[in-house]
Amino acid sequence: MGVMRKxxxxxxxxxxxxxGRKAKVNVRPVELAWKLVKEMEDARxxxxxxxxxxxxxxxxxxSQDWTRYESHQDSLVCQLQNHLLQHARxxxxxxxxxxxxxxxxxxxxxxxxxxxxxxxxxxxAPAEEHAEPSQPELHPDSSSSSAIAADGVSAxxxxxxxxxxxxxxxxxxxxxxxxxxxxxxxxxEFSVARVLIGRADEADFRLDDxxxxxxxxxxxxxxxxxxxxxxxxxxxTYLNGRKVSSVLVRxxxxxxxxxxxxxxxxx
Numbered sequence: 001m002g003v004m005r006k007x008x009x010x011x012x013x014x015x016x017x018x019x020g021r022k023a024k025v026n027v028r029p030v031e032l033a034w035k036l037v038k039e040m041e042d043a044r045x046x047x048x049x050x051x052x053x054x055x056x057x058x059x060x061x062x063s064q065d066w067t068r069y070e071s072h073q074d075s076l077v078c079q080l081q082n083h084l085l086q087h088a089r090x091x092x093x094x095x096x097x098x099x100x101x102x103x104x105x106x107x108x109x110x111x112x113x114x115x116x117x118x119x120x121x122x123x124x125a126p127a128e129e130h131a132e133p134s135q136p137e138l139h140p141d142s143s144s145s146s147a148i149a150a151d152g153v154s155a156x157x158x159x160x161x162x163x164x165x166x167x168x169x170x171x172x173x174x175x176x177x178x179x180x181x182x183x184x185x186x187x188x189e190f191s192v193a194r195v196l197i198g199r200a201d202e203a204d205f206r207l208d209d210x211x212x213x214x215x216x217x218x219x220x221x222x223x224x225x226x227x228x229x230x231x232x233x234x235x236x237t238y239l240n241g242r243k244v245s246s247v248l249v250r251x252x253x254x255x256x257x258x259x260x261x262x263x264x265x266x267x
Contacts (some may be wrong), residue, residue, distance in 0.1 A: 115232025
C-alpha cells in the first residue's frame with residue numbers, strides 16, 4: 001500500500017464511527033482528501049530550488065452534505081489539514097504556513113457535487129521570481145467534459161515577464177497592481193491583489209450568467225505577475241479557448257466562463 005493510500009485510509013478510519021458504509025452522505029471524507037491533494041498538485045509552482053504550494057483550501061459542499069457533516073466539521077477539517085501536511089512533507093513542498101481547510105455551503109451545488117477553492121500560494125524568493133506555475137493547462141476534449149493534462153515547466157521569457165511590469169520586484173504578496181476587466185461595454189478597474197469573479201453578491205466582478213458559478217474564478221497578483229485560477233466551478237474556466245485550472249495571464253487575454261467573455265487589459 002502506497003503512502004497516498006495509507007493517508008487516505010487514515011482519513012477513512014478516522015470517520016468510520018461517524019459515517020459508516022450506509023451513511024447518507026454523498027461525498028465521503030476520502031474523496032475530499034484525494035481532491036484536496038490533487039488541487040495542491042495542480043496549483044504548485046516550481047522555482048529554481050523549491051516547489052511552492054498553496055496553504056489555503058475552501059471546500060464547497062452541497063446543502064445536504066453540509067447538514068450531515070455539520071456536527072463533525074472540526075474533526076473533518078483537522079483530518080484533512082493533517083492529510084495535506086503529510087503529503088506536502090513527503091513531497092518536500094514549501095508553503096506560506098501550515099495548511100488551512102475551510103468548509104462552506106454552496107446552495108448552487110447539486111446533490112453529490114462539491115468544489116475546491118485554492119488560495120495563499122505566497123511570495124517567491126527574490127532569486128526565484130522568474131519561475132512560472134508548473135501546473136498543467138487543461139485542453140478541452142470535444143467528446144467529454146474531462147481534460148488531458150500536459151506536463152512540464154517552462155521559464156518565462158524576458159518579453160513576457162515584462163508584460164506586467166508594475167510591482168514585479170515587490171516582496172509584499174498582498175500588493176497588487178492595476179488591471180481592467182472588460183465585458184462588452186462594461187469596463188471595471190481593479191487595483192487590489194485579488195479579484196473574485198462569479199455570481200455571488202460578494203464577487204468583485206459580478207456576472208449575471210446562470211452558467212457561471214457563485215465563486216467561479218479568481219485573478220490574483222504574485223510578484224508582479226497576474227494569475228487566473230478556477231475555484232472548482234461547475235462549467236470550467238477558459239483562457240484564450242483553453243480550459244485551465246491555474247495559469248499565467250497576459251494583457252489582452254480573453255477569459256471565458258459560462259456564456260460570458262472577459263478581456264484582461266493593463267491599467
